[in-house]
Amino acid sequence: MSTEIKEREPLFSAKNVKLLKNPLNLSNPITVQVLGICSALAVTAKLEPAIVMSISVIFVTAISNVVISVLRNGIPPRIRIIVQLVVIATMVILVDQVLKAFVYDVSKQLSVFVGLIITNCIIMGRLEAFAMANKPWPSFLDGIGNGLGYGLILVVIAFLRELLGSGSIYGLQIIPHQFYEMGYKNNGLMILPPMALIVVGVIIWVQRHYTRDLIEKN
Amino acid sequence: MQEIFNIFIKSIFVDNMIFAYFLGMCSYLAVSKTVKTSVGLGAAVIFVLGITVPVDYLLNEYILRPGALYWLDGSFADVDLSFLSFIMFIAIIASMVQLVEMIVEKFSPTLYSSLGIFLPLIAVNCAILGGSLFMQEREYQSLAQATSFGLGSGLGWFLAIVGIAAIREKIRYSDVPAPLRGLGITFIITGLMGIAFMSFLGIKL
Numbered sequence: 001m002s003t004e005i006k007e008r009e010p011l012f013s014a015k016n017v018k019l020l021k022n023p024l025n026l027s028n029p030i031t032v033q034v035l036g037i038c039s040a041l042a043v044t045a046k047l048e049p050a051i052v053m054s055i056s057v058i059f060v061t062a063i064s065n066v067v068i069s070v071l072r073n074g075i076p077p078r079i080r081i082i083v084q085l086v087v088i089a090t091m092v093i094l095v096d097q098v099l100k101a102f103v104y105d106v107s108k109q110l111s112v113f114v115g116l117i118i119t120n121c122i123i124m125g126r127l128e129a130f131a132m133a134n135k136p137w138p139s140f141l142d143g144i145g146n147g148l149g150y151g152l153i154l155v156v157i158a159f160l161r162e163l164l165g166s167g168s169i170y171g172l173q174i175i176p177h178q179f180y181e182m183g184y185k186n187n188g189l190m191i192l193p194p195m196a197l198i199v200v201g202v203i204i205w206v207q208r209h210y211t212r213d214l215i216e217k218n
Numbered sequence: 219m220q221e222i223f224n225i226f227i228k229s230i231f232v233d234n235m236i237f238a239y240f241l242g243m244c245s246y247l248a249v250s251k252t253v254k255t256s257v258g259l260g261a262a263v264i265f266v267l268g269i270t271v272p273v274d275y276l277l278n279e280y281i282l283r284p285g286a287l288y289w290l291d292g293s294f295a296d297v298d299l300s301f302l303s304f305i306m307f308i309a310i311i312a313s314m315v316q317l318v319e320m321i322v323e324k325f326s327p328t329l330y331s332s333l334g335i336f337l338p339l340i341a342v343n344c345a346i347l348g349g350s351l352f353m354q355e356r357e358y359q360s361l362a363q364a365t366s367f368g369l370g371s372g373l374g375w376f377l378a379i380v381g382i383a384a385i386r387e388k389i390r391y392s393d394v395p396a397p398l399r400g401l402g403i404t405f406i407i408t409g410l411m412g413i414a415f416m417s418f419l420g421i422k423l
Contacts (some may be wrong), residue, residue, distance in 0.1 A: 037247065038344035083387070085312065116347060118304055121342065190396060194411075194413045196240070201404075
């Protein structure tokens, strides 16, 4: 039956690279698909929790995409939501225990938002839209891509909020003391929750200004 | 009694689910185009939070909390099942939503026709799981406190979504810059509403 063997697709074919790159801009989970906002905004007052959160989400999306993709032919369609929730919840428990063991301070700062990765719409959305219909390797790339797209926005928001709100980046003081002596002040408003929303609004504005296709007609 | 009332007011205004913690943003942004549908979804959230938070409180108190299994047998006094809480809470929420949907359909068809389509959506709304997780983290002392926290958070969510829907209905007539239209301006308005809600922070309870 050797005639049936098709030429294997290379691991990083153009199609697969697209899976990885598209979520960074054109189909970004936060600014375009509007998924996963819930947990995205609350953890972005500082850079460190935002990075930890992004890594956790990348891990959970990638692994649960692979698991569901492997199981996809064995899952009865009627109970697929429950199966997906169980897989995601298991991954999130793993992440939570690892965070508690190795970076306890950050885990305390993230508080309930680690648990809320379970109901993060990005993960359910990608499982439903992609992993249920595709092979494990593309699903893995799709998971990584969407996780990265989410992480990218998180890091940008956290960078702006920490720089303007606390004058530091990743805990290091960036704005020199002379500035403060000259009368410069940190903008305390940036650390407060509502500013995260406004920063996202501005990011969407900038992105749509350069990518005209995304503009809503309304 | 006063403590219960304080928790209720605090969870509506000060610790508002949307403006202080951004919980349930996905459905908040997706279903806030008209006031009518947002009232339906908001009512469903109050309803489900009012049920799942007390049920999860009992679950946490008698099964998951460190030492909670003491009532079964003295030898279980140092069993800690709290690492299971995510999976237990989400299972309870999914099944409660299903149950509520069936009960409402049976006993109140009018309520069902107005809430019905939103109930399944709610199982994956972060505000519901968030409510249970905050309840666990803040260690409420009694069932009544947990219930008033659940109802209060639901009411806060309801206020937020109805408010933004009313604004979105009007802003359709304004001349918003093209790239900001739709999603962008909704985010910015929500931020401004959040700043307005921050004035409640000054209330001492």
